[in-house]
């Protein structure tokens with residue numbers, strides 16, 4: 001990561017980089033002494049401390065199995081933390097209420113596609129918004145190179161096309177924090193660049209974005225810094 005010129009830090013320290021956007025706003029999401037894992041056994045990772053501000057894109061890196069996906073699920077309340085606090089805009093939010101705060105695009109998009117067509121999937125993403133701007137759907141389809149597939153059943157698509165559909169859904173949701181778990185795994189270079197552009201555009205709209213990735217090229221392109229989740233992090 002250093003070789004890429006990215007700022008890397010272990011989330012056990014709380015000091016913040018100088019280049020933080022929106023420092024005058026509270027962090028979109030913050031964790032304090034967080035321990036994550038499963039009921040039986042040792043925490044997968046612990047003593048996690050970090051903040052992500054509106055408008056930032058922060059990478060999440062670490063070895064296979066170190067707990068990146070577990071962290072993502074904990075931040076959006078799909079699983080309960082073992083210890084510590086998760087705060088959105090300085091307020092502690094219990095796991096059951098986090099689902100409204102952060103939207104997660106999972107590593108496997110099959111779990112997140114429900115409708116009969118790509119277009120319906122994106123329309124569903126707008127369902128809890130008062131003013132539905134359906135024009136944005138066409139823009140998102142275009143930006144993600146999905147326009148020609150818009151009438152296709154999501155389950156008939158390739159892995160990469162499903163993944164881009166799930167990313168499009170996230171782009172249309174109005175959660176302030178977006179988490180992407182390996183968003184470019186299995187995508188070719190052109191589609192990796194499209195995803196990078198969408199995430200950058202979302203950050204400019206004020207979203208706080210966490211990107212779990214092993215793709216150094218993606219991280220270097222879009223992240224201002226990375227959080228390293230170490231196996232059995234302790235301090």
Ligand SMILES: Nc1ncnc2c1ncn2[C@@H]1O[C@H](COP(=O)(O)OP(=O)(O)OP(=O)(O)O)[C@@H](O)[C@H]1O
Nearest residue numbers: 037038044062063064065066067068069070071107
């Ligand atoms: N449902 C589960 N019950 C018990 N342990 C689990 C469960 N899911 C994952 N684990 C374990 O928790 C640890 C962290 O898994 P996690 O999927 O969060 O890692 P990761 O950093 O996302 O890995 P990768 O880079 O391979 O995606 C692993 O040791 C894994 O085996």
Ligand SMILES: [Mg+2]
Nearest residue numbers: 068069070107
């Ligand atoms: Mg994972």
